[in-house]
Amino acid sequence: MTTQSNAADPTVAFQGKKILITGGLGFIGSNLALQLAKAGAQITVVDSLIPQYGGNLRNLHDAPPGITVNIADVRDRFSLRYLIRGHDFLFNLAGQTSHMDSMTDPFTDLDINATAQLSILEACREYNPEIEVVFASTRQIYGRPQYLPVDEKHPIKPVDVNGVNKVAGEQFHILYQNVYGLRTRVLRLTNTYGPRMRIKDARQTFLGVWIKQLLAGQPIEVWGGTQLRDFNYVDDVVAAMLEVASTPATLGEAYNLGSEERISLRELAELLIKVAGQGSFTVREFPAERKKIDIGDYYSDSGKVHAVLGWQPVVPLADGLSRTVEFFRQNLQHYS
């Protein structure tokens, strides 16, 4: 894997270790599982394969024997209580990610992103208090930025139900570290992209549906276009997860991921078309029902995680987009 810092290869810490990944058939979870398998870990991925979510069996169809797939829902308390035992690490990635779905079905989002997180932590406390935990949170908790780039001190003002519930999910993780000494930490992800992302629709990221449109020969539909965003290639995110999981100094802390390469949506569409060597885009106004939960410009300050881990993203956006387009050209029928 890509070395993210001056530290030794972080994957060494995982050799022979037992790893549980919730949401492990999803985009980031499956990439993480594949990296960990290369590092010689024994991995159990837990995923419920809810059709609207990121889980896709194709993501691990050619997985090495070190990966075991266990279909289960994180809301299923008894299964999780069993599964949590005997593992050295928990990468807790399962979540409802769609902002729009969180508004139309707020209770499901609450059950998955808040209630199930509490029950996972209770299970850790009771059955495996030594397990090292990484919780995947989101920049969505900050809401509309009051300043840029957004650091971890920025006020927490979510603009959708998903954001409120992710706040609760991460606060439970921090709390269980502070009160019970569980070995938890939180990463607040910005837009993540790469092979194995959901491209059927925009539920994971709008960039997914852009790639689908591009490869289907349709114009990419850009909403607005001037909003600035930052992006992380999935390998960079996986590297951050591995490093943070094996660094005790990160216990009880929350860290932004992000990139100093910031780009407007219109420029991103142009770049995507350029690296793909095909495609076109149209710009349309932001739909009214989405505007209310839109956050405007957003990009992260990830200086805090850089300071503690030396982490910074190493895959330039153009390279990452190129690799992503190439992956989906080869695998389109399994993802669209």
Added chain:
Amino acid sequence: MTTQSNAADPTVAFQGKKILITGGLGFIGSNLALQLAKAGAQITVVDSLIPQYGGNLRNLHDAPPGITVNIADVRDRFSLRYLIRGHDFLFNLAGQTSHMDSMTDPFTDLDINATAQLSILEACREYNPEIEVVFASTRQIYGRPQYLPVDEKHPIKPVDVNGVNKVAGEQFHILYQNVYGLRTRVLRLTNTYGPRMRIKDARQTFLGVWIKQLLAGQPIEVWGGTQLRDFNYVDDVVAAMLEVASTPATLGEAYNLGSEERISLRELAELLIKVAGQGSFTVREFPAERKKIDIGDYYSDSGKVHAVLGWQPVVPLADGLSRTVEFFRQNLQHYS
């Protein structure tokens, strides 16, 4: 009622209005209901009378005919959907308040303080989008103060499960205002005391159990003693609720209540004994299991609500304590 500001009597706005109060048999809810009845409102109080919570039928035993009691739990979605209809105001006070209980039974706290709040808001959205809503939140959401007095810009870092869930509850209220235009606002209460408070134990406030100890002729047990706190007499809190509910400028905002009269727990015990003309106290070390979720010194900056409403507490602590002790002397058998 006590006039809190230079504005006209705020109770005028409630004459002939239909009011729903969740947690209405509890401490603050029942005091609010009695004030509103005097103002000529028609009140329905909703309460589930969970034995560990604040609801007590005695609180409204001599209530005027304008008050109807409806026993129901805010987790009961169908009942709330029905009850929410046809009301002009909702004072949404039902909650689990014990910090310790939120740690030993975190799911019940989550169900009441977060999930039920979401379902109440969904019910408002669907069945009564014009209803004026006041949500009772708590200073507990701030966690251990990073500076004093604590204003609304202070970071939100709850130190117990109750705090996490109250954050979610209030964020849902603010969100449903921002996105759907519901007429919600949030008050973050500090320690509130007065007639009809729970004194059986410390689940509502330690001051309750102190009064019980005092009137039973037992020494008051002070934990620690040097921690600074601020207190609001219940009539002042009720006045703030009435004013905020009838002020459109407060929509979508969260306000601290508080007092500039700050006092250490030891001094508070001394003052209580002085105004009661009886009693003694002992100081013991803070119990280990509570220390982890203790917040140290806390007092609020309530300048924001003062600026918009002119509100400030008018009942001095000594007077409020005196009235409270007198109430419980007359009614002890119904509360201990």
